[in-house]
Amino acid sequence: MSTISNHLPTAELQALDAAHHMHPFTTNDDLTAKGVRVIARAKGVYLTDTDGNEILDAMAGLWCVNLGYGRPEMGQVAARQMNELPYYNTFFQTTHVPGIALAKELADLAPGDLNHVFFAGSGSEANDTNLRMVRTYWAELGKPEKSHVISRKNAYHGSSMGSGSLGGMTYIHEQGGMPIPGIHHIGQPDWWSEGGDMTREDFGLARARELEEKILELGAENVAAFIGEPVQGAGGVIIPPSTYWPEIQRICRKHDVLLIADEVICGFGRTGNWFGAQTFDIIPDIMTVAKGLSSGYAPIGASIVNDKVAKVINACEFSHGYTYSGHPVCAAVALENLRIMHEENMLDHIRNVAAPALQNALSALEDHPLVGETARSGMMASIALTPHKESRAAFASPKGDVGYMCREHCFANNLVMRHVGDRMVISPPLVITPEEIEVFATRARKALDATYADLK
Ligand code: PLP
Numbered sequence: 001m002s003t004i005s006n007h008l009p010t011a012e013l014q015a016l017d018a019a020h021h022m023h024p025f026t027t028n029d030d031l032t033a034k035g036v037r038v039i040a041r042a043k044g045v046y047l048t049d050t051d052g053n054e055i056l057d058a059m060a061g062l063w064c065v066n067l068g069y070g071r072p073e074m075g076q077v078a079a080r081q082m083n084e085l086p087y088y089n090t091f092f093q094t095t096h097v098p099g100i101a102l103a104k105e106l107a108d109l110a111p112g113d114l115n116h117v118f119f120a121g122s123g124s125e126a127n128d129t130n131l132r133m134v135r136t137y138w139a140e141l142g143k144p145e146k147s148h149v150i151s152r153k154n155a156y157h158g159s160s161m162g163s164g165s166l167g168g169m170t171y172i173h174e175q176g177g178m179p180i181p182g183i184h185h186i187g188q189p190d191w192w193s194e195g196g197d198m199t200r201e202d203f204g205l206a207r208a209r210e211l212e213e214k215i216l217e218l219g220a221e222n223v224a225a226f227i228g229e230p231v232q233g234a235g236g237v238i239i240p241p242s243t244y245w246p247e248i249q250r251i252c253r254k255h256d257v258l259l260i261a262d263e264v265i266c267g268f269g270r271t272g273n274w275f276g277a278q279t280f281d282i283i284p285d286i287m288t289v290a291k292g293l294s295s296g297y298a299p300i301g302a303s304i305v306n307d308k309v310a311k312v313i314n315a316c317e318f319s320h321g322y323t324y325s326g327h328p329v330c331a332a333v334a335l336e337n338l339r340i341m342h343e344e345n346m347l348d349h350i351r352n353v354a355a356p357a358l359q360n361a362l363s364a365l366e367d368h369p370l371v372g373e374t375a376r377s378g379m380m381a382s383i384a385l386t387p388h389k390e391s392r393a394a395f396a397s398p399k400g401d402v403g404y405m406c407r408e409h410c411f412a413n414n415l416v417m418r419h420v421g422d423r424m425v426i427s428p429p430l431v432i433t434p435e436e437i438e439v440f441a442t443r444a445r446k447a448l449d450a451t452y453a454d455l456k
Pocket of ligand 1: 262
């Protein structure tokens with residue numbers, strides 16, 4: 001029986017953590033001297049650490065705690081489901097009610113004829129499913145060579161071998177032999193950093209047309225699918241020009257290439273609609289979902305698949321699945337999350353209250369000498385830091401140093417705001433109030449001021 005609890009002194013918890021706990025995306029040795037932050041509890045948009053600091057979480061954990069922390073209904077539903085049916089699998093011709101109900105709910109919510117759901121335990125797993133599913137789809141249609149998948153540089157689709165290969169982050173590819181063969185990356189629609197003298201609209205079209213060039217280079221008969229996040233999240237909240245997605249969809253349809261929208265961050269209200277695909281007016285063949293599906297209260301992901309693809313996959317034995325595909329407790333928690341979103345008219349709150357307040361806060365920060373642009377889609381946003389606004393210049397210091405400094409000042413001011421390179425990213429719980437957004441803005445400005453002072 002473990003005697004380790006919140007009541008131990010923070011230093012003792014930190015030492016135990018450093019001795020035994022390997023953290024994701026972390027140089028663990030650095031934590032030995034620095035000491036990891038230990039989060040004890042959370043309520044609404046605030047985290048409390050073991051030193052009693054109340055930290056405003058402007059990242060909703062990892063872009064996922066959309067309902068905010070500490071919703072008792074979610075715990076009650078999980079406990080009820082654990083007592084009734086804690087586990088059964090969905091292999092071998094069996095199912096259970098939470099799995100049936102969640103699949104139906106997702107089919108009803110998704111646009112177009114995305115009527116079929118394959119469950120996974122996470123976004124990475126769901127994207128691995130997609131990779132195998134699109135290749136299997138074309139193989140079943142007698143075209144096994146139509147197997148290449150095109151993605152974008154600086155995309156994030158997970159960190160397993162399949163999903164990490166689909167992603168376009170070179171620092172991930174450098175470890176463990178990625179990308180696996182048959183995956184290609186074209187340029188991202190990041191006008192601020194890469195658009196040069198082009199207008200946003202022209203740049204959006206130019207980047208979309210890289211897809212057509214890549215399809216023609218590989219031969220359309222060899223290309224299975226294109227995958228993209230409606231708004232790149234982990235890449236820095238890169239909001240594509242309005243011309244980008246319609247052109248991508250046109251090219252996919254013209255060349256008979258399946259379109260996968262990775263909605264792991266964008267799904268469930270984050271961009272102001274149920275799905276980012278709706279915000280950008282496209283209808284993909286497959287959508288990846290996770291994170292906001294359960295507001296992060298339980299690990300669950302899924303691929304939502306249209307009639308065309310499901311017809312082929314359902315006719316064969318797709319030899320794929322996870323022990324926890326459609327886990328009944330996770331499915332029940334996800335259903336409760338969606339019920340609360342409907343009951344509380346979350347989309348109305350985002351569109352009419354939270355997003356306008358966030359926009360005001362961001363606009364007010366634009367006068368800060370370090371702030372180049374602010375960008376926002378619904379409740380995901382970013383602040384580009386720059387030494388020179390007009391030329392959209394990058395800092396001379398290694399990319400990310402200034403962003404890292406700003407992130408550390410945020411922590412010191414009890415604010416969680418992440419950095420991606422020298423872009424600060426924001427994705428608070430969707431339930432955040434205008435008053436809480438004011439707290440965010442005050443703490444963010446303090447962090448920016450302190451960063452600016454350090455640079456002098
Ligand atoms: N896809 C996107 C767009 C993501 O942002 C993430 C995680 O951040 C993933 C996939 C991977 O999801 P998970 O961490 O649940 O495996």
